[in-house]
Amino acid sequence: MKNPAEIYDIIKSNFPDGIFELNTSLPVEPLIQVNPMKIHVVSEFLRDAEELKFDSLMNLSGVDDANGERISDENGNEIIKGGTLSVYYHLHSFRFNHKITLKVSAPRENPEVESVENIWKTADWHEREAFDLIGIKFINHPDLRRILMPYDWEDGSHPLRKDYQNPEFYQGMKVPY
Amino acid sequence: MFEFLSDLFGSQIIAAFISAALPLVFIVPFVIFAVWLERKVSAHMQDRLGPMRVGWHGWLQTIADFFKLLQKEDIVASDTDKKFFNVAPYIVFAGTYLVFAALPFSSAYIGTSLDIGLFYIIAVSGLVVIGILMAGWASNNKYSLYGAMRSAAQIVSYEIPTAIVILSIVMFTGTLSLSEISDNQTAYFWNWYIFGGPDWGLTKFLVLPFMIIGFLILYISTLAEVNRTPFDMPEAESELVAGYHTEYSGIKFSMFFLAEYGNMFAVSAIVSVIFFGGYQSPIGYLGDALAANWLIPFEQLFWFAAKGIFFVFVQMWLRWTLPRVRVDQLMTLCWKYLIPYSIVNLIIIGIITLI
Amino acid sequence: MALKTQELVLNMGPQHPSTHGVLRLELELEGEVVTKVIPHLGYLHRCFEKHTEAMTYPQVIPYTDRMDYLASMYNNFGYVVAVERLLGIEVPERVEYIRVIMGELQRIASHLVALGTYGLDIGAFTPFLYLFRDREHILNLFEITCGARLLYNYMWIGGLSHDIPSDFVRLTKEFISYFKPTITELNELLSYNKIFIERTANVGILPADTAISYGITGPNLRASGVQWDVRKDDTYSIYNRFDFEIPVGKGWFGTLGDCWDRYYVRVLEMEESLKILEQAIDQIPEGDVQSAIPKRIKPPVGTIYTRVENPRGELGYFIISDGSVNPFRIKVRAPSFVNLSVLNELCKGHLVADVVAILGSIDIVLGEIDR
Amino acid sequence: MREYLKNTWLGIWTVLVGMKITFKHLFIPAVTIQYPDVKVPLPERVRNRLYVNMDDCIGCDQCARACPVNCITIETVKGLPTDDLGITSNGKKKALWVTKFDIDFAKCCYCQLCVFPCPTECIYMTDIYEFSEFKRNDLHYNFSTLSTDEGEEKKLNWEKFQAEKEAQKAAAAKQKAEKPAPEKKESTDKSKSAGE
Structure with a gap:
């Protein structure tokens, strides 16, 4: 059983070059911020390190941070430019019964995050869901399809983004009918 | 019966039609009753009430359902093989119907009193497979096809233990004629073959446990042949979904239904003829006691129907108790359990018959 | 001429008797042997997560009811625990006791449906109706308490919508004494039936390490021999006060982690729930169930991930608050969603009939998968 | 071989045990009822169709705001000072004409969230659960006691009143600028007559 600060120190000592930062200012949950291109290496380390053994990924959630600039496009709809999309990883170790939260943030215009599908199989469907609803691209994911929305849903349209506009038509049918 | 009718009408053609139509007089009311019984039995076993609205305790429900089915649209999907699709339910029903021709309902009525009655029944009940395969293939539906293929494998396999058990009985009795087998077990239940047959002596007691085993094997394998749970x-x-009749609706579907319930009675009747004295009364005849000989055939008809319905009830009872076996376990049960047991049983009964 | 062979693709669902809702399974078959299962989800997607962005915190509760509609009470439970932790409020003792009682009743009710429909998948119709009959008793208890039978909206942030009625304790005790013998009856009728054992033992074996890698939780994980229960190991509410066991699979009739184990762990869990109920029902303290409900629910900026032991596994709520009355983002880690993902692994090399058995033993609820 | 015989025995025995149980249940009274003829008595707290007692409604819109699915639509018009809107059962004086109080039961999710905030307890759940309709629009219930015309009328009245008030205000302001004191009494008289 280790507390987040200890875990952070272990990661920091093993990966000195990544962009890491421990955020404990938020109430309730401390976060470790990780570079999106390094997340798979860090995850593998977290899973395999003898004193950590994070063998289970409890949850993986994509989040639209909506921290960009709100502007109006040509149709008068409000869209968000800039800012980030984030992925939160909640890890848990069955052996030591300790937990940690990782967070990666990727730029909104090109949200690319390394996949952790080959480290925890749980991530497979969760990453598909994050891709489907938020539009985060997981690099090296073997099967990145939509999962909850129809497969023929308009490309690049991800409903959980804060600036999502309802489509007027779906397959020639007016929505809402 | 046919002879009697041809004497009566003086025309063999009319006699043939009438005697051919007679089983229908039995099957249709029986199915109406059996469907209702199935519903009520299942309902009460499950702490439910079942149909209660149409008639007393819903006894007319089946008739209401029959009229509903008649009104239903006869859906034929566009990619089905129309000819086979349309004809399949009737073939299935015909297979069932043919069995009824050889059943001895009473000493006075038997469709055709064949000397090779048992052989005929085994042969004819295989016809059902053709209908089911036809239905499954013509439906052009993967589920139907799977159902049909399973059915073919199942019915063909389970005919073997059925035949072997029947063979052991044939050895023991020395006849293939159903009416003769029935006649042998005259009145009183201790004369039934399940209790070792009418001849008193050492044989009767030696053969008794093997007759019970034979009965169990026959009952299980006939259950499988009519596609009832746990072998459905x-x-x-x-x-x-619904196997080979997934794509059927309306009256064609009801044809399958009719065939299934008719079949249930047919195999129950065979079991009762072979082991439980067929139309013979277990406790003697009222007709004998009153010296009214004309009463006896009616009593016999009553006992035949009662025994048949009892075994149908047991089939229902099993259905609402048991889960379903898997398709490979079905084959395991047949080839690894029933057939070895029935062969050993056959050998032992054979030896007992010799001594 | 060589015969051409082709793999058969069978679409099971979305309209199929035993996919437990509108799930489509694309089965690739060789004969009747499954080589691959591809689940297609989303037929019941109701945008729960999008909806919550426009709701205030208390308004989300009716929506959580509708995720796992067989364990609505527990969905409420998980959500209110999460928001209370975010707000940092303590709830009165009485509320905690009533929540645990309701939660365990709900667990029994949910397992009854799981076991019943599992019997139905295997082809046994009668146990299904016996178990539904027993479930009705629990629903009656819920109905006299909060007026609804399926979608309760009973647990509120900081309290409960209603106090329990005066005869609730008596009726619950009656139910406990009524329910015990019916478990025995279920075991005799279904669990120990030879055909049922043959159908389920040694089918769909899930080893513990695969289960952990796939994030399987709840009875499915415990059936693989991992003694893990959020109620005990990451405790919430007042579960640490009660004395109960965590049943694990032992490979009774076959291999550890087969369908029969998954089925039987649920039966044992119902007995453990009864134990908790018996302890809790005698100890309910007096008090006001609405005293701790905040007037205005406006959590501070922050994130929280809270998990509870839903009847189907670990139900997690990940809530991000931006300090307004509406949640910024709520992500639900639905246990069925995660548990279903292992289906392909379990079904390979089994027959079509086993797919039904395996799917039933995972015990999914589509409302939760698609949210 | 032993395994084989054991399997056979278990197969037969467990089937017989199951049959015993189901047979026993044949004679246990059914737990189901004949629904439309026999009905289960509903408990006191049952949550079914909503009912609004319009005599008590003060048009405060709290229920509509609490509703998670927005199935309640309320429109109100302010009553004129001279109008007698009656008082609610807990003694409050009503100030608003509720011209529209619609509940769409096709949307309603029976969560009871609207019931709790109501200050006069005029919206509550009843035990009526058989209200299915053939058309979705028929599930749209209007609770307002005022007809559409009456509602329009009230609206017009209010607008007229408002306009006059404005006019008076303007006039008053004008007069105030000219000669402040004596005109005040007159203007209140005027507004009264306008209200009537």
């Missing part, structure tokens, strides 16, 4: 592979609802 072809229409396994939770896997294959």
Whole structure:
């Protein structure tokens, strides 16, 4: 059983070059911020390190941070430019019964995050869901399809983004009918 | 019966039609009753009430359902093989119907009193497979096809233990004629073959346990032949939706239904003829006691129907108790359990018969 | 001429008797042997997560009811625990006791449906109706308490919508004494039936390490021999006060982690729930169930991930608050969603009939998968 | 071989045990009822169709705001000072004409969230659960006691009143600028007559 600060120190000592930062200012949950291109290496380390053994990924959630600039496009709809999309990883170790939260943030215009599908199989469907609803691209994911929305849903349209506009038509049918 | 009718009408053609139509007089009311019984038995076993609205305790429900089915649209999907699709339910029904021709309902009525009655029944009940395969293939539906293929494998396999058990009985009795087998077990239940047959002596007691085993094997394998739970592979609802009759609706569907329930009675009747004295009364005849000979055939008809319905009830009872076996376990049960047991049983009964 | 062979693709669902809702399974078959299962989800997608962005915190509760509609009470439970932790409020003792009682009743009710429909998948119709009959008793208890039978909206942030009625304790005790013998009856009728054992033992074996890698939780994980229960190991509410066991699979009739184990762990869990109920029902303290409900629910900026032991596994709520009355983002880690993902692994090399058995033993609820 | 015989025995025995149980249940009274003829008595707290007692409604819109699915639509018009809107059962004086109080039961999710905030307890759940309709629009219930015309009328009245008030205000302001004191009394008289 280790507390987040200890875990952070272990990661920091093993990966000195990544962009890491421990955020404990938020109430309730401390976060470790990780570079999106390094997340798979860090995850593998977290899973395999003898004193950590994070063998289970409890949850993986994509989040639209909506921290960009709100502007109006040509149709008068409000869209968000800039800012980030984030992925939160909640890890848990069955052996030591300790937990940690990782967070990666990727730029909104090109949200690319390394996949952790080959480290925890749980991530497979969760990453598909994050891709489907938020539009985060997981690099090296073997099967990145939509999962909850129809497969023929308009490309690049991800409903959980804060600036999502309802489509007027779906397959020639007016929505809402 | 046919001879009697041809004497009566003086025309063999009319006699043939009438004697051919007679089983229908029995099957249709029986199915109406059996469907109602199935519903009520299942309902009460499950702490439910079942149909209660149409008539007393819903006894007219089946008739209401029959009229509903008649009104239903006869859906034929565009990619089905129309000819086979349309004809399949009737073939299935015909297979069932043919069995009824050889059943001895009473000493006075038997469709055709064949000397090779048992052989005929085994042969004819295989016809059902053709209908089911036809239905499954013509439906052009993967589920139907699976159901049909399973059904074919199942019915063909389970005919073997059936035949072997029947063979052991044939050895023991020395006849293939159903009416003769029935006649042998005259009145009183201790004369039934399940209790070792009418001849008193050492044989009767030696053969008794093996007759019970034979009965169990026959009952289980006939249960499989009529596709009832736990062997309802072809229409396994939770896997294959409705198996070979997934695509059928309306009156054609009711034809399958009719065939299924008719079949249930047919195999129950065979079991009762072979082991439980067929139309013979277990406790003697009222007709004998009153010296009214004309009463006896009616009493016999009553006992035949009662025994048949009792075994149908047991089939229902099993259905609402047991889960369904898997398709490979079905084959395991047949080839690894029933057939070895029935062969050993055959040998032992054979030896007992010799001594 | 060589015969051409082709793999058969069978679409099971979305309209199929035993996919437990509108799930489509694309089965690739060789004969009747499954080589691959591809689940297609989303037929019941109701945009729960999008909806919550426009709701205030208390308004989300009716929506959580509708995720796992067989364990609505527990969905409420998980959500209110999460928001209370975010707000940092303590709830009165009485509320905690009533929540645990309701939660365990709900667990029994949910397992009854799981076991019943599992019997139905295998082809046994009668146990299904016996178990539904027993479930009705629990629903009656819920109905006299909060007026609804399926979608309760009973647990509120900081309290409960209603106090329990005066005869609730008596009726619950009656139910406990009524329910015990019916478990025995279920075991005799279904669990130990030879055909049922043959159908389920040694089918769909899930080893513990695969289960952990796939994030399987709840009875499915415990059936693989991992003694893990959020109620005990990451405790919430007042579960640490009660004395109960965590049943694990032992490979009774076959291999550890087969379908029969998954089925039987649920039966044992119902007995453990009864134990908790018996302890809790005698100890309910007096008090006001609405005293701790905040007037205005406006959590501070922050994130929280809270998990509870839903009847189907670990139900997690990940809530991000931006300090307004509406949640910024709520992500639900639905246990069925995660548990279903292992289906392909379990079904390979089994028959079509086993797919039904395996799917039933995972015990999914589509409302939760698609949210 | 032993395994084989054991399997056979278990197969037969467990089937017989199951049959015993189901047979026993044949003679246990059914637990189901004949629904439309026999009905289960509903408990006191049952949550079914909503009912609004319009005599008590003060048009405060709290229920509509609490509703998670927005199935309640309320429109109100302010009553004129001279109008007698009656008082609610807990003694409050009503100030608003509720011209529209619609509940769409096709949307309603029976969560009871609207019931709790109501200050006069005029919206509550009843035990009526058989209200299915053939058309979705028929599930749209209007609770307002005022007809559409009456509602329009009230609206017009209010607008007229408002306009006059404005006019008076303007006039008053004008007069105030000219000669402040004596005109005040007159203007209140005027507004009264306008209200009537």
